Amino acid sequence: MAETPKKIMFVMQKPPHGSIYPYEGLEFILISGAYEQDISLVFLGDGVYNIKKDQDTSELGIKGFVKTYRTLEGYDIEKLYVDKKSMEDRGMTVDDLIVPVEVKTSKEINAMMNEQHAVFPC
Amino acid sequence: MKFGILVLDGPYNHEAGDSAYNFIAAAMNKGHEISGVFFYNDGVLNATKLMDPPTDDRNIVKRWSELGAKGVDIVVCIAAGKRRGIVDSNLAPNIRISGLGQLVDMTLNADRMITFGA
Numbered sequence: 062m063a064e065t066p067k068k069i070m071f072v073m074q075k076p077p078h079g080s081i082y083p084y085e086g087l088e089f090i091l092i093s094g095a096y097e098q099d100i101s102l103v104f105l106g107d108g109v110y111n112i113k114k115d116q117d118t119s120e121l122g123i124k125g126f127v128k129t130y131r132t133l134e135g136y137d138i139e140k141l142y143v144d145k146k147s148m149e150d151r152g153m154t155v156d157d158l159i160v161p162v163e164v165k166t167s168k169e170i171n172a173m174m175n176e177q178h179a180v181f182p183c
Numbered sequence: 184m185k186f187g188i189l190v191l192d193g194p195y196n197h198e199a200g201d202s203a204y205n206f207i208a209a210a211m212n213k214g215h216e217i218s219g220v221f222f223y224n225d226g227v228l229n230a231t232k233l234m235d236p237p238t239d240d241r242n243i244v245k246r247w248s249e250l251g252a253k254g255v256d257i258v259v260c261i262a263a264g265k266r267r268g269i270v271d272s273n274l275a276p277n278i279r280i281s282g283l284g285q286l287v288d289m290t291l292n293a294d295r296m297i298t299f300g301a
Binding site: 074085089095178179 | 283
């Protein structure tokens with residue numbers, strides 16, 4: 062009998078460029094997707110910039126990975142949440158984002174975090 | 184309780200690895216089990232045997248190797264390690280290299296997964 066999936070939440074807090082960490086976080090998220098667990102991903106603070114439309118890394122000389130977020134659905138990672146205040150503070154709306162997300166208040170995100178088996182910062 | 188430990192910061196440059204080690208020592212002392220230690224991001228640098236700190240300071244890699252000798256499974260992420268030059272030839276004793284799947288397994292097997300550094 063299959064075990065009940067465990068809730069694992071990833072919290073993307075860093076901007077996509079300027080460090081390797083969001084990219085390595087995303088690699089961990091993708092691997093986790095293969096384990097048939099209850100995976101969710103929250104974009105918080107500057108982490109919201111990870112899924113901003115119209116990113117162009119060509120002049121940075123680094124491999125952009127924004128398109129990878131579009132593949133998450135194929136890994137059964139469909140629970141994507143954005144912190145409302147983080148998004149609004151950065152002058153963005155859901156129309157600026159490359160993937161469909163649910164907008165949540167900090168209070169709602171906090172409540173979801175309390176239900177997790179594990180929470181990982183990335 | 185069974186704890187899984189994730190270390191994300193490099194040795195000496197941040198306190199995360201020290202805090203992780205101290206937590207593990209305290210937890211084991213109280214009879215808790217450590218399901219594993221996983222080094223990811225800059226945390227992989229904890230695993231190099233080339234580390235050679237001044238003798239009047241703690242030797243972080245030696246500490247991890249000794250913990251591994253006690254039977255704690257200590258794993259370095261292969262992808263993050265290769266980016267930072269951590270490979271089999273400079274890996275400290277009692278630490279092994281494997282994939283991120285090991286971190287997922289460690290997470291699922293632990294009652295509590297604790298991350299140090301971010």
